[in-house]
Amino acid sequence: MPSYNPRLVEPRWQRYWDDHRTFATPDTSDKPKFYILDMFPYPSGAGLHVGHPEGYTATDILTRYRRAKGFHVLHPMGWDAFGLPAEQYAIQTGTHPRITTSKNVATFKRQIKSLGFSYDWDREVDTTDPAYVKWTQWIFLLLHDTWYDSAAGKGRPISELPNPAGLTGDALRRHEDAHRLAYMAHVPVWWCPALGTVLANEEVIDGKSERGDHPCERRPLRQWMLRITAYADRLESDLATLDWPESIKTMQREWIGRSEGAEVDFSLPGSASTIRVFTTRPDTLFGATYVVLSPEHALVDVVASSDQKSAVDQYRVAASRKSDLERTDLAKTKSGVFTGGYAINPVNGEKVPIWIADYVLASYGTGAIMAVPGHDERDFAFARQFGLPIRTVVTPNAGWLKKTGSTIDNLTEAYTDDGLAVNSGPLDGLDTPAAKSKIIDWLEERKLGQRRVNYKLRDWLFSRQRYWGEPFPILHELDAAGQPTGLVRRVEAGDLPVRLPDLEDFAPTGDPGGPLMKAADWLYVTIDGRKYRRETNTMPQWAGSCWYYLRYIDPKNGSAAIDPAKAKYWLPVDLYVGGAEHAVLHLLYSRFWHKVLFDRGIVPQAEPFQRLVNQGLILGEVEYTGFKNAGQWVTTNIKGEPVGPSDESVKLPEEDVEKVGDSFVLKADPAIRVDARAFKMSKSRGNVINPDDVINEYGADSLRLYEMFMGPLEQVKPWSTRGVEGVYRFLSRVWRAIIDDRAEAMALNPAVTDAAPDAETLRLLHQTIAKVTDDLDGLRFNTAIAAMMEFTNHLTKLTARPRSALDTFVLLLAPFAPHMAEELWAALGHTGSLAYEPWPQHDPALLKADTIEIPVQVNGKLRSKVTVPADCDEATMEAAARADEKVQANLAGKTIRKVVVARGRLVNFVVG
Numbered sequence: 001m002p003s004y005n006p007r008l009v010e011p012r013w014q015r016y017w018d019d020h021r022t023f024a025t026p027d028t029s030d031k032p033k034f035y036i037l038d039m040f041p042y043p044s045g046a047g048l049h050v051g052h053p054e055g056y057t058a059t060d061i062l063t064r065y066r067r068a069k070g071f072h073v074l075h076p077m078g079w080d081a082f083g084l085p086a087e088q089y090a091i092q093t094g095t096h097p098r099i100t101t102s103k104n105v106a107t108f109k110r111q112i113k114s115l116g117f118s119y120d121w122d123r124e125v126d127t128t129d130p131a132y133v134k135w136t137q138w139i140f141l142l143l144h145d146t147w148y149d150s151a152a153g154k155g156r157p158i159s160e161l162p163n164p165a166g167l168t169g170d171a172l173r174r175h176e177d178a179h180r181l182a183y184m185a186h187v188p189v190w191w192c193p194a195l196g197t198v199l200a201n202e203e204v205i206d207g208k209s210e211r212g213d214h215p216c217e218r219r220p221l222r223q224w225m226l227r228i229t230a231y232a233d234r235l236e237s238d239l240a241t242l243d244w245p246e247s248i249k250t251m252q253r254e255w256i257g258r259s260e261g262a263e264v265d266f267s268l269p270g271s272a273s274t275i276r277v278f279t280t281r282p283d284t285l286f287g288a289t290y291v292v293l294s295p296e297h298a299l300v301d302v303v304a305s306s307d308q309k310s311a312v313d314q315y316r317v318a319a320s321r322k323s324d325l326e327r328t329d330l331a332k333t334k335s336g337v338f339t340g341g342y343a344i345n346p347v348n349g350e351k352v353p354i355w356i357a358d359y360v361l362a363s364y365g366t367g368a369i370m371a372v373p374g375h376d377e378r379d380f381a382f383a384r385q386f387g388l389p390i391r392t393v394v395t396p397n398a399g400w401l402k403k404t405g406s407t408i409d410n411l412t413e414a415y416t417d418d419g420l421a422v423n424s425g426p427l428d429g430l431d432t433p434a435a436k437s438k439i440i441d442w443l444e445e446r447k448l449g450q451r452r453v454n455y456k457l458r459d460w461l462f463s464r465q466r467y468w469g470e471p472f473p474i475l476h477e478l479d480a481a482g483q484p485t486g487l488v489r490r491v492e493a494g495d496l497p498v499r500l501p502d503l504e505d506f507a508p509t510g511d512p513g514g515p516l517m518k519a520a521d522w523l524y525v526t527i528d529g530r531k532y533r534r535e536t537n538t539m540p541q542w543a544g545s546c547w548y549y550l551r552y553i554d555p556k557n558g559s560a561a562i563d564p565a566k567a568k569y570w571l572p573v574d575l576y577v578g579g580a581e582h583a584v585l586h587l588l589y590s591r592f593w594h595k596v597l598f599d600r601g602i603v604p605q606a607e608p609f610q611r612l613v614n615q616g617l618i619l620g621e622v623e624y625t626g627f628k629n630a631g632q633w634v635t636t637n638i639k640g641e642p643v644g645p646s647d648e649s650v651k652l653p654e655e656d657v658e659k660v661g662d663s664f665v666l667k668a669d670p671a672i673r674v675d676a677r678a679f680k681m682s683k684s685r686g687n688v689i690n691p692d693d694v695i696n697e698y699g700a701d702s703l704r705l706y707e708m709f710m711g712p713l714e715q716v717k718p719w720s721t722r723g724v725e726g727v728y729r730f731l732s733r734v735w736r737a738i739i740d741d742r743a744e745a746m747a748l749n750p751a752v753t754d755a756a757p758d759a760e761t762l763r764l765l766h767q768t769i770a771k772v773t774d775d776l777d778g779l780r781f782n783t784a785i786a787a788m789m790e791f792t793n794h795l796t797k798l799t800a801r802p803r804s805a806l807d808t809f810v811l812l813l814a815p816f817a818p819h820m821a822e823e824l825w826a827a828l829g830h831t832g833s834l835a836y837e838p839w840p841q842h843d844p845a846l847l848k849a850d851t852i853e854i855p856v857q858v859n860g861k862l863r864s865k866v867t868v869p870a871d872c873d874e875a876t877m878e879a880a881a882r883a884d885e886k887v888q889a890n891l892a893g894k895t896i897r898k899v900v901v902a903r904g905r906l907v908n909f910v911v912g
Contacts, residue, residue, distance in 0.1 A: 002743045004735035006699025010819040014116060022835050023118040027554075028569050029072035035570050036063050037549055037609070039578025039586070040078045042541075043104035044085060048111045049681050050689040050703070050719060051618035055577045057704045058615060058713050058781060060117045062575065064815035065776050067118075068839035074570055075118060076552035078125035079105050083541035084195070084211060087468035091507050097468040101128055111691060115700045116818050118835070123555045127470075127544030132551060134497035135561040136543050137473040139593065141490055142600060144182040144474075148230035155181065155230075155599035173487055181227045181596065182462070184488075188296055188362060189461060191219040196508020196515075197465040198223065200540075200585075207321045218296075218320035221512050224472065224537065226460040228592045232256050233453070234606070235591055243611040245714075248583045255584045257364075257456025262440045264370065264449035266291055266343035269351070273302060275343050278365035278454050281375065282443070283435035285347045286424040287393035288370035289383070291354045292336065295319040296362035303354050305340025312337055312356060319358040327358040334359060334382040345370075346448040347439070348425070357382060363458045373414065380414035394419040394432065460589065462540060465514035467506035469538030471498040478531045489532055498534070514538070545586055546593040549573055549608060567603050572610045580614040587612075613779065616715040618707070619678035620687030624652040624664060626674045633672045638663075640675030678718030689719055701817035702728040708781035708816065730789055731820055734813065737795045738806055738824050746827060749801065757802040762846055764794050765805050769842040772812050781816075788813060803828060808840045856881045857908040858890045866907075874901040881907040 017023060036059050041052065063075040081101045090097035105126065112119070125132055146155040158176050167175055177183060189198045194214035198221065203210045228235075236256045239249045261280035268274065275291055293300055295316040304312045315337040319327070336357030343354055359378055360369050373383035373390040383390050392408050396415040406412045408422070418432035426442075427435045443449030473491035476484045491498055501519035509515055516536035517523065525532045547561070553570045554562045587609070594608040627634045627642040627649055634642045657664045657674055664676040681688045694703045706727040710717040740747045757765065768791040775784035791809060795801055807828055814821035814834055825834040849870050854877065856864045864886035868877055878901050881887055891909060898910040 002739060002741045002746060004732045004739075004741075004820070006701060006819065007696070009823045010114075010116065010695075010700050013819045013822045014113060016822075016833065017116075017118070017835075018121075020833070021122070022833050023075070023120050024122050025072070025074050025120045027566055031070055031072040033074070033570060033574075034066045034071040035074045035573045035575075036066070037075075037552075037573045037576045038077065039576070039582060040080050040545070040548060041108060042080045042083065042085065043101065043108040045089060045100065045104050045107075046683070046688075047104075047107045048691050050691050050694060050707070051681055053112075053115055053691060053703070054618055054707045054713075055579070055615040056112065056115070056117055057707050058613075058779065059575070059577050060115075060704075061708065061781060061815040062776065062779075063118055064818060064835065065839065067836055068811065068815075070838070074123075074552065075120060076123040076125075076555075077112065077117070077119040077121070078123075078548055078552065079108070079127065080541065080545045080548070081105060081126050081128045082469050082539075082544055084197075084464075084466065084468075087466055087506070088195075088211070090468070096502075097506070098128070101468075114695055115691065115704060118818070123552050125548055125551050125555055127548065130497045130499055131558070132544065133470050133499075135551065136470050136539070136547070137491075137496050137498060138493060138561060139547060139597070140182060140470075140539070140543070141473055141493065142602075143226060143593075143596060144180050144490060146181045146596060146600060147176075147179040148181065148227065150230070153234070155596050157600070170485075170487060177488070181230065183225055183227065184222055185225050185459075186220050186222050187225065187461065188218050188220050189223060190216045191221065191512070192216045193510055195466075196510050198461065198463060198512075200461060206326060221463075223461055223463040224535075226462050226592070228460045228589075229455060229457055231592050231595050232258065232455040232457050234595060235457075235588065238591075238607055242607060242609070244609075245580075245612065245614060248580065248587070248612060248614065251583045252588060255457065255588065258453065259455070260451075260453050261436075262443060262449050263366065263452045264346060264443060266346060266352075266370065268299075268303065268341070268343055271302070273299060275299060275303075275354070275368050276366045277368045277370045278452060279370055279372075281372065281432075281436070282439045282449070283421060283424070283427060283430075283432055284372040284375050284393050285345065285370065285439060286427070287372040287374050287391045288345050288352060289373060289389040289391055290352050290371045291343045292357045292360045292369050292371050292382075293339070293354060294360040294362040294367040295356050295358055297356070297367045299368075300339065300356055303339045303341030303343075308338060308340035312339055315356060315358075322358060327361065334378065334385055336382060336386065338386075346443070346446075353388070355382075355386075364456055365454050374411055375414055375416055377414045377416065380411075391423060393422060393424045395422045460592075462543075463537040464540050465512050466508060466538055467500070467503060467515040469540065470543055471500055471516070471538055472535035473498050474535040475525055475527075475532035476535065478533055482531070484533070488535075489527070500538075542586065542589050546590045547597075549576075549590075550597075550603070561602065564602070564604070571603060572605055572608055575611045575613065576609040577613045577615060579617075583614075613713065615713050616711075616717060617680065618710070619716065619718045620681045620685065620689070621720060622654075622676050622678045622718050623687075624654065624657050624674050624676050626650045626652050626666065626672065633666065633669060635671065635673045636675050637673075640677060681719075689721075694721075694724060698724050698728045699731075699819070701731060701820050705731065705785060705816050709785045711782055713779055713781060730792065731817060733796060734792055734817075735820065735824070737792060737801065738810075739827060748827060751799060751801045752803055752806065752828075753800045754803050755800055757805045759850065761794065761798065761802065761805055763849055764791055765808060766842040766846040769808065769812065769840045770847060773839070773842070776815070785816060788816075810834070811837055811840050852904065854881075854904070855906045856884060856887050857906060858887070859911060860908060863887055863890045870904070874903055877901050877903065877907055881909075 038056055038059050063073050066073045086097045086101050090100050145158050147158055147161045149156045161176060161179055163175060190204045192199050192209045192214050195209055199209055204216050207216055208214060209216055236253055236258050239252060259280045261278060262282040263276055263278050265274040265276050336355045339354045339356060341354040342351045345352055371379040373379040374392045375394055390411060392411060404412045421427040421430045421435045440451050473496060475489040477487045477489060479485050501522035503519055506515050514536045523534055550562045554566050557563060590608055595606055597603045598606045627646040629646045634644055634646045637643050656667055658667050663673050666672040679685055702724055706724045709727060738749055740749045768787050771787040772784045810821050810824045822834060851867050852870045853865050853867050855862050856866055864884045866880045866884050868880045878899055894911040896909055897912050900908040
């Protein structure tokens with residue numbers, strides 16, 4: 001096999017690694033540890049496309065590099081296999097989701113293994129495996145057994161909850177249930193009748209489900225909730241300790257939405273009820289000219305007058321069909337309805353009208369706001385639209401007044417910055433911070449309000465009315481009539497896992513009880529003479545993905561989720577690589593669970609993932625589109641839109657276009673600019689590239705190398721099959737530099753010699769070692785590959801190629817193209833795998849060249865190049881330049897007016 005043939009090389013080394021368990025990772029080692037983690041995939045029936053392996057390739061390169069650098073590396077893989085997609089597919093095909101999931105896992109595993117990733121497959125986990133489900137359920141029970149001690153700033157066992165004196169029996173149980181991190185509550189949720197389940201806000205777009213585009217409706221349901229809000233402060237503050245992209249930290253901070261301010265009570269005339277509002281600007285209370293309730297607020301029915309009730313009810317129905325994102329969109333026209341009721345502003349006794357508006361959410365703050373239109377953009381737009389008073393209570397600066405054309409008495413837009421209080425009684429003349437402090441003290445003294453920290457973050461809705469998910473390890477107590485008492489019993493840890501019943505009909509019922517209500521033999525349990533009904537909701541897909549990184553550390557442990565000693569050795573994860581689409585939910589949920597586990601002594605530190613890197617999206621191939629009008633080509637503008645009328649768009653093959661400057665034009669008519677853009681890979685667009693096809697044509701090493709050579713890991717990049725071909729040609733050159741491709745059997749190229757490398761080769765080799773090492777430490781894979789390409793170009797020019805240099809180069813190539821590197825390593829006379837060979841070290845003394853080549857210019861134009869000693873002075877450089885024959889010819893007959901010498905860089909003769 002003298003010619004490079006990845007179809008023979010790659011399967012052979014994959015078998016070798018499997019047979020020898022090359023990448024099996026002992027639990028501990030005397031070496032320094034390094035835990036590299038991929039966001040594990042959801043194994044869909046479509047299998048991988050070429051975008052999926054990008055992050056996996058990066059982590060595998062780093063894994064192989066770190067092993068060679070002497071680290072004990074953990075690099076595992078598993079499957080996030082519960083969830084809606086598998087269940088929907090199973091419903092459509094009539095095949096049990098366990099069967100389809102198993103088939104999908106097998107496909108993904110085959111594809112991933114074909115890419116030569118050095119995962120420790122002994123540690124493989126599957127979130128649907130009962131042995132894994134057992135510990136997911138155990139963690140849920142731990143959450144259920146925990147309350148948050150705000151004074152201590154940590155979660156504690158429910159047995160340590162301070163209870164009112166004399167509280168016993170069912171009353172004590174209800175008191176404890178009200179403080180647990182896992183609890184049940186009636187909450188307004190998005191219910192999708194077609195999917196038969198509750199959906200998170202993020203899964204609903206324009207009132208329809210993201211999956212399937214089905215209509216959704218708001219409905220109050222009793223659901224399992226997780227009290228993530230108790231950890232909001234720690235989730236926000238601990239971001240400062242993490243080496244994460246700042247954009248991801250910002251997204252999490254905004255999602256958590258910490259804000260400091262005050263809760264203020266607006267009384268209702270003739271009623272004992274009050275409207276409590278949260279505001280971050282209590283200094284603007286004197287500017288509150290109306291109050292707004294969310295449509296879901298409990299007091300809407302109380303304050304709505306009889307003549308306004310019909311309009312209020314109609315508006316509430318309309319608001320229930322909108323997503324939170326739609327309701328809070330600043331760009332949209334504000335809507336609302338006057339309730340007919342009034343509230344009393346506590347600082348000045350004014351009666352202010354009460355409105356309902358969908359831009360106020362029940363899930364944020366108290367579900368009510370005091371509207372200060374002079375100093376809040378949404379309130380200003382609302383007040384302008386409905387003719388409500390706008391009062392200035394913070395003095396705008398002169399620059400802002402001039403810029404906006406406003407006066408203090410007539411604002412053209414809301415002034416939202418700090419300033420001096422005005423029209424605010426005792427606050428007048430105070431700056432914003434001082435005014436805030438004074439008004440809060442005033443409110444607290446009179447028991448009209450109090451200081452408060454609030455969050456946008458809401459407790460985590462944890463119930464799904466579906467079949468394919470983890471069953472809750474909870475039993476609902478029934479009374480003599482078979483009705484729930486509202487009390488629950490926990491399934492004993494020794495009885496875990498609670499397994500899903502094998503249902504033939506697992507389709508959603510359209511009822512919040514879920515499909516598990518159909519499992520009559522499974523549903524009811526009798527313990528000590530008392531009858532219970534199992535929880536028929538299941539956990540969301542997030543449950544299994546919250547803690548999988550822990551189970552990799554101890555995947556076979558049947559007596560604990562994770563061994564404390566192993567957790568102490570491996571945690572935290574040193575590098576976590578995955579898509580930015582998981583920036584908030586998965587990462588926030590995992591951090592929450594980890595903090596609870598930390599508080600309860602299960603893990604040794606408060607954060608799971610020390611460093612996070614997001615790989616960029618790989619788009620489909622660039623698509624070229626031309627436009628015609630009445631059969632004639634129409635050029636496009638810089639945005640790719642046709643200039644002038646067009647009645648036809650034409651997809652163009654790549655060979656019909658060429659790049660001119662920053663644009664693509666028709667080869668046949670360069671005056672016609674065409675649209676060139678890449679799109680996200682999707683079946684509907686027909687631009688999905690299957691890695692199996694690429695591997696079959698060019699090999700896994702070419703695919704790996706190309707995905708890393710496309711550009712920086714974090715960038716969005718278009719796929720190009722021509723690019724894969726280019727990388728394949730590079731690997732073929734490497735092969736021919738070492739292997740005799742004219743021989744009938746495997747043999748080294750005759751140019752390979754045992755002689756020592758010459759000075760130039762040695763210098764270039766050590767420069768390449770230094771460059772590749774530095775680039776790998778900085779995750780600059782593309783430039784590391786470019787450096788190896790340059791060295792290969794040097795190698796191929798040598799008539800004698802030193803074996804020692806080739807050995808070193810193969811070790812540099814190994815993390816990127818491991819199959820070829822193993823084959824070449826064997827051909828060079830080594831036995832066994834190179835997977836644990838030490839990483840090459842560069843000699844700093846060899847990085848510096850003895851001589852350098854400098855350009856010589858005449859009047860700024862390059863005329864020649866001369867070689868001089870690397871450390872020579874300016875005089876020597878000038879002398880060498882003057883002695884060059886080409887330079888002498890360009891200076892002949894001319895007067896040298898000036899000589900510019902930049903040491904080590906250039907010589908320029910200025911002549912007249």
